[in-house]
Amino acid sequence: MSENLITPENLVYQKTEAMTDRILHYCPGCGHGTAHRILAEVIEEMGIQEQTIGVAPVGCSVLAYYYFNVDMQEAAHGRAPAVATGIKRVFPDKYVFTYQGDGDLAAIGTAETIHAINRGENILIVFINNGIYGMTGGQMAPTTLQGMKSSTSPFGRDTKTMGSPLKITELIAQLPGAYFVTRQAVHKPANVRKAKKAIKKAMEYQKLNKGTCFVEIVSNCPSNWKMTPVQSNKWMEENMFPFYPLGDIKVPEDK
Amino acid sequence: MKELRLMKGNEALAEAAIRAGADAYFGYPITPQSEVIEYLMANKPEDRTGMVVLQAESEIAAINMVYGAAGCGKKAMTSSSSPGMSLKQEGISYIAGAELPCLLVNVVRGGPGLGTIQPSQSDYFQSVKGGGHGDYKLIVLAPATVQESVDYVKLGFELAFKYRNPVMIQSDGIIGQMMEKVELFEQMPRVEPDYDWATLGKKKDQPSTFITSLQLQAEEQEKVNLRLQAKYREIEKNEVLFEEINCDDAEYLFTAFGSCARITRKAMEMARAKGIKVGLLRPQTLYPFPTEAFSKIADKVKGILCVEMNAGQMIEDVRLSVNGKTRVEHFGRFGGMIPNPDEILNALEQKIIGG
Numbered sequence: 001m002s003e004n005l006i007t008p009e010n011l012v013y014q015k016t017e018a019m020t021d022r023i024l025h026y027c028p029g030c031g032h033g034t035a036h037r038i039l040a041e042v043i044e045e046m047g048i049q050e051q052t053i054g055v056a057p058v059g060c061s062v063l064a065y066y067y068f069n070v071d072m073q074e075a076a077h078g079r080a081p082a083v084a085t086g087i088k089r090v091f092p093d094k095y096v097f098t099y100q101g102d103g104d105l106a107a108i109g110t111a112e113t114i115h116a117i118n119r120g121e122n123i124l125i126v127f128i129n130n131g132i133y134g135m136t137g138g139q140m141a142p143t144t145l146q147g148m149k150s151s152t153s154p155f156g157r158d159t160k161t162m163g164s165p166l167k168i169t170e171l172i173a174q175l176p177g178a179y180f181v182t183r184q185a186v187h188k189p190a191n192v193r194k195a196k197k198a199i200k201k202a203m204e205y206q207k208l209n210k211g212t213c214f215v216e217i218v219s220n221c222p223s224n225w226k227m228t229p230v231q232s233n234k235w236m237e238e239n240m241f242p243f244y245p246l247g248d249i250k251v252p253e254d255k
Numbered sequence: 256m257k258e259l260r261l262m263k264g265n266e267a268l269a270e271a272a273i274r275a276g277a278d279a280y281f282g283y284p285i286t287p288q289s290e291v292i293e294y295l296m297a298n299k300p301e302d303r304t305g306m307v308v309l310q311a312e313s314e315i316a317a318i319n320m321v322y323g324a325a326g327c328g329k330k331a332m333t334s335s336s337s338p339g340m341s342l343k344q345e346g347i348s349y350i351a352g353a354e355l356p357c358l359l360v361n362v363v364r365g366g367p368g369l370g371t372i373q374p375s376q377s378d379y380f381q382s383v384k385g386g387g388h389g390d391y392k393l394i395v396l397a398p399a400t401v402q403e404s405v406d407y408v409k410l411g412f413e414l415a416f417k418y419r420n421p422v423m424i425q426s427d428g429i430i431g432q433m434m435e436k437v438e439l440f441e442q443m444p445r446v447e448p449d450y451d452w453a454t455l456g457k458k459k460d461q462p463s464t465f466i467t468s469l470q471l472q473a474e475e476q477e478k479v480n481l482r483l484q485a486k487y488r489e490i491e492k493n494e495v496l497f498e499e500i501n502c503d504d505a506e507y508l509f510t511a512f513g514s515c516a517r518i519t520r521k522a523m524e525m526a527r528a529k530g531i532k533v534g535l536l537r538p539q540t541l542y543p544f545p546t547e548a549f550s551k552i553a554d555k556v557k558g559i560l561c562v563e564m565n566a567g568q569m570i571e572d573v574r575l576s577v578n579g580k581t582r583v584e585h586f587g588r589f590g591g592m593i594p595n596p597d598e599i600l601n602a603l604e605q606k607i608i609g610g
Contacts, residue, residue, distance in 0.1 A: 020463070049457055050456045050457050050458065050459060051456050052456065052457075053327070053454050053456065055323070056465075056467075062469065063469075065463075065465035065467060066465075068463070069457065069463050070456075070457050070463055071454035071455065071456055071457050071463050071464045071465065072454065072463065072464075072465040072466070073322070073323060073326045073454055073465065073466040073467075074353075074465065074466060074467035074468070074469055075319065075322070075323075076319060076322075076345055076346060076349050079315065079316070079319035079322075079346070082311070082315070082316040082317075082319035082320050082322075082323070083319050083320070083322050083323035083326075084323060085309070085311075085316075085320050085323065086279070086281065086319065086320035086321060086322060086323025086324040086325075086326075086327075086331065087323040087324065087326065087327055087454070088323075089279060089307045089309060089320070089324065090278055090279050090307060090323075090324045090327050090329045090331070091327055091456075094456060111312055111313060111315075111316065112312070112315075112316055112319070114312075115311075115312035115316065
């Protein structure tokens with residue numbers, strides 16, 4: 001009976017070709033899976049799977065090269081924009097992206113992030129900001145909110161001694177080399193659609209050679225926030241979004 | 256066609272990189288090697304061959320750009336001097352772990368720390384023994400002339416791609432800064448990469464390629480290490496280079512590498528003039544080390560003086576090679592000081608002949 005239902009006209013959704021069949025290692029409720037999927041869908045829809053080279057970071061998405069069905073390189077912690085620069089400079093016609101978390105991009109890799117964008121490298125940087133070091137077990141990140149608890153700020157982030165949460169996206173948007181900068185989320189279907197649109201725009205801009213495109217995705221970390229997935233998304237809306245407001249931060253003027 | 260020029264070591268090396276068909280150079284200024292990137296920028300390799308030259312924001316970024324370009328199967332290189340080379344060590348370990356070919360140049364200056372801008376050989380340990388974390392080896396070439404700096408660029412890229420391993424040219428402030436007559440090899444074409452290990456863009460109906468130095472399972476990481484070690488044994492078997500001068504009748508032996516070997520050669524000539532039968536064994540590859548050659552000559556000489564512009568680094572490999580068969584002593588000047596032939600000859604007489 002059910003076999004009769006599996007027909008082409010009933011097909012409403014299928015896994016994108018630009019992802020492999022490997023089972024994701026991400027925790028239940030984590031935003032990485034969705035972020036991977038929409039980026040992969042964009043690659044498939046644009047028909048650029050064979051012209052795309054990705055760079056994986058160090059962090060929860062260190063194994064991203066197992067999941068994206070495109071050629072990839074695994075960079076040292078924070079160095080993805082430098083690795084991507086090396087790739088793009090020798091293969092200017094390829095689509096090059098990095099996929100990085102907040103510790104990777106906004107702490108140890110701050111210099112590489114700022115200077116790659118300042119050179120206007122024609123790459124896409126996808127930045128997942130969940131305000132915590134996920135892979136190493138929930139330590140304070142540069143983007144951890146004021147008062148937010150982590151394993152290295154067990155009484156909450158005290159900005160007097162630990163610094164303030166870093167709005168790296170607003171910071172890099174100031175650079176002439178940044179062409180398109182936006183902040184999105186993937187916790188609700190409407191947000192997923194918007195985020196995917198933004199990634200697609202960013203990837204398409206890469207053809208123009210006008211500079212770096214930067215898509216931040218504010219995301220959750222149920223495991224290290226010690227919440228259920230539903231609680232974590234609610235907490236994200238109530239606490240992360242007011243400090244990291246969603247929307248475009250820099251859009252091309254010369255379009 | 257023979258092309259002779261009078262060139263500064265650093266500039267000749269840069270010219271050799273263009274001629275060797277290098278695809279990309281990523282660097283950061285530091286004395287005494289800044290002429291490498293200056294020469295490249297001034298000579299527009301982008302127009303000559305399509306070679307990319309980029310000044311990075313740091314040595315760290317530069318070595319990671321090399322990683323990215325090397326991962327695409329391209330001939331990529333960087334150069335620096337000692338403090339900058341320390342910064343690159345993380346990236347070099349990743350490149351060795353991911354088995355990517357590339358060329359590294361260290362125009363060594365005195366250390367530790369910010370040290371001095373004068374020439375030194377105090378990075379022997381860093382180059383030869385690993386520098387970064389993990390069990391890995393660089394192939395290390397030690398030029399003693401501007402000519403060898405040029406020739407080793409070509410050889411370095413060949414070895415890097417033959418073994419998919421980073422190759423280091425360990426030069427120093429003398430070789431980098433002095434001008435000498437040099438014969439340049441002809442322009443070689445840049446090659447479009449077609450390697451199954453490189454990220455060239457996924458091929459249709461084939462699995463994607465990825466470059467990584469990560470194996471979370473210890474069993475898998477051990478396999479990586481075993482593969483690396485097997486490769487190093489091959490390199491040790493095939494790629495040892497050294498020069499022997501006046502060794503046939505030698506009763507004593509000098510050993511030195513790079514610029515220091517040239518000064519030591521003068522000391523050898525002075526000793527010979529005094530009737531002291533001394534030879535010179537100059538390792539041209541610091542890794543793989545000419546262990547066999549030292550072991551052989553140790554059977555017939557009464558002692559070996561290892562002359563280095565450091566506090567005694569290569570001497571450890573000499574002693575391991577000699578394995579107690581003859582005495583091995585060290586003479587060194589360091590911190591940017593250069594030994595003169597008189598003091599080297601004096602050291603031979605004091606430490607080896609009279610010792």
